[in-house]
Amino acid sequence: MNFIEELRWRGMLQDYTPGIEEFLNTHQPVRGYIGFDPTATSLHVGNLATIMLLVHFQRSGHKPYVLIGGATGMIGDPSGKSVERQMLDKATIERNQQAIADQLRRFLDFDSGENKAEMINNYTWLKDLSLLEFLRQVGKHITVNYMIAKESVKKRLESGISFTEFSYQLLQGYDFYYLFKHHNVRLQMGGADQWGNITTGTELIRRKLAVERGLAPLEDNFSEEVFALTTPLLTKSDGTKFGKSESGNIWLDPRLTSPYQFYQFWLNTTDQDAPRLVRVFTLFDKEKIQALEAEHAAAPHLRILQKALAEDVTIRVHGREAYQKAVQASAILFGNHPTEEINRIDEATLLAVFEGVPQIAIPRQALQNGIVDFLSIVTDYRIFPSKSEARKMLQGGGVSINKMKVTETSQLNNFSLLQNRYLIVQKGKKNYYLVRLLD
């Protein structure tokens, strides 16, 4: 199956410039790229969708280029942003680009075949481009009228946009031109929000080529030479943003989002969203997905689709071992385990399960305190910030210790300690704290 067809049935095709399908079919391998700006120390699941574009691109025989936006990250993309961004300092950007480059290397084959992936950083060519050169080589070809017609800029004309961010599309456009010239890159891909930036690139290439070939722009037939393609921005059926949990972004970095939380994120996908997400984030083929959906429909409570999705994505991002631990932790935290059974877990496993969960150490004699004090002042206000809040939650039935509901009148002494020194405190359904007693 060719690249475009693959994206189409997966619902990953938003927009593309004409002629692309034929070009991809008749040229093999075609070189295509996606840019990632180092604006954070890690990529998140939103980026994963565009990474999958590159994965499919490579699997269908083409040659993916991963562009690290070392230079563009210094400028700030106004797309989808309602206010000017904070500029990042160079040290931060350097750290970030190192981190996201390491992450990106895991998803593509950079080692073998004529279509092995390449990684490049636009800082290497943009750093030496002088202002004058830029204005003459790039700025001259694109009108301000054209630039402010772009959605990303138009939205900001009222509230304000700096010249720096306004220029962003030109830099990105120049990247495309540069890659076309020096690496014969023909296609730029990205999320739907990047359409404007990408087409600035195709437009710039068209105009520059016209000049280089001594033609008037309208006589050209260069539109057949470079292409743009975007994938829809993912949304959730309830209208909220995809890729966020109550605790914020879902990151690929295990230090920011533990593999357990990552696994849970996918596992908690609603029935409504799961079919779309399986198509985007796994490489399962059509038959396999249809089979999974049928299985799921037959026994929805088993959440076949969610489990398959969570397994596939967690393994791709964090590896099999981390996935297995996440499953094990989930089984313990959400399974119907009576206290005795939890008590049988050995200490090493217990600590592994609660990795990434806040751990609070208190003196053993502090157990003499009442439950409200225990949940607030004794645990240094880390479980509840005040006695009132602890009490409110207790009254609402939202607190468990060792998986047993507690009330204001519960006696701490009645709880058997796990491994003779741990208590599992649960606030609501999904917030855990491991309290360790010090002798």
Add this chain to the structure above:
RNA sequence: GGGGAGAUUCCAGAGUGGCCAAAUGGGACGGACUGUAAAUCCGUUGUCGUAAGACUUCGAAGGUUCGAAUCCUUCUCUCCCCA
């Protein structure tokens, strides 16, 4: 330049002298149900406090009053209409 409307608790939006920590809806959080889903239902939602209550809120600063989100003055900002 002229005329008008407004600024309320996370958001939207009632309230026009005491019954206002402030209706209602949304969101958030918790519970029940369930499948760690969705929908539904119930509870909580300024802070602290076992409670009684205390303290801080209704754009900002002053003032009137026993008492102000509500009345007066000034200021700041937002929106609309006409020119």
